[in-house]
Amino acid sequence: MMIKFTYYGHACFQLADGQTKILVDPYFTGNPAATVAAKDISCNYILVSHAHGDHLGDAPFIAKNCRAEIVAIPEVLSICQQEAPQAVCHPMNVGGELKLPFGKVRMTTAIHSSGVPGGVAGGFMIYFGDVAVYYAGDTALFADMQYIGEAYKPDWAILPIGDNYTMGIEDAATAAKWLKVKHVIPVHYNTWPIIAQDPQLFKELAERYAMTKVHIVAPGESLDMRGEALSV
Ligand code: NI
Ligand code: MN
Numbered sequence: 001m002m003i004k005f006t007y008y009g010h011a012c013f014q015l016a017d018g019q020t021k022i023l024v025d026p027y028f029t030g031n032p033a034a035t036v037a038a039k040d041i042s043c044n045y046i047l048v049s050h051a052h053g054d055h056l057g058d059a060p061f062i063a064k065n066c067r068a069e070i071v072a073i074p075e076v077l078s079i080c081q082q083e084a085p086q087a088v089c090h091p092m093n094v095g096g097e098l099k100l101p102f103g104k105v106r107m108t109t110a111i112h113s114s115g116v117p118g119g120v121a122g123g124f125m126i127y128f129g130d131v132a133v134y135y136a137g138d139t140a141l142f143a144d145m146q147y148i149g150e151a152y153k154p155d156w157a158i159l160p161i162g163d164n165y166t167m168g169i170e171d172a173a174t175a176a177k178w179l180k181v182k183h184v185i186p187v188h189y190n191t192w193p194i195i196a197q198d199p200q201l202f203k204e205l206a207e208r209y210a211m212t213k214v215h216i217v218a219p220g221e222s223l224d225m226r227g228e229a230l231s232v
Helices: 059-066 074-083 145-152 169-179 199-209 225-230
Strands: 004-009 012-016 021-024 045-047 069-072 089-091 097-100 103-109 122-128 131-135 156-160 183-187 222-224
Touching: 004 183, 021 122, 045 059, 059 069, 059 074, 069 074, 074 089, 103 145, 131 145, 131 225, 145 169, 156 169, 169 183, 169 199, 183 199, 183 225, 222 225
Parallel strands: 021 045, 045 069, 069 089, 131 156, 156 183
Antiparallel strands: 004 012, 004 222, 012 021, 097 103, 103 122, 122 131
């Protein structure tokens, strides 16, 4: 079975196995890089890393529109519930693990502001079938990524490279090395001039410095994460 990664631009992506669709940081409205509109998205779960508009995005609308269940910290869920009071919510927090029918989600630390009073920014380890995906969220490089690599054994890492608000390409290359991942997808770049980056430069740097393969995915494009993981 395939685990299809689809990139919608910025830090918005979906994982799908033919049965379950997991949408992460659903920023469509106002996203200059988005290739589809929020109303055209269907999914079962929405994971929100923090409350900044470029991550929380259209989560409440999509939760209402396709009855998707939302996974986030309580402070982020409160914002979603104001607009989507009927939404099924899964509150969790950093360090915790949540079992869901498709596998499990663990919330990881991120060094970043949260966008909501009392909240923290996070990332996610997503265990989807037999593929383990680490999405760092918006974050600085932090040394515990080595522990995430050792303890949670991600096959893939989805890392911000845009700099200014998050890691830039050099720190993201170090992150790839510390995480010991075989596959990396860069996100959170080129949405606006302030986070302009050359993903090809990141690819060259990360592949030289870390034992990893960098997959540059254009907005609107997809790849098979499971197929790639099995082929190495
Ligand atoms: Ni942010
Ligand atoms: Mn962001």
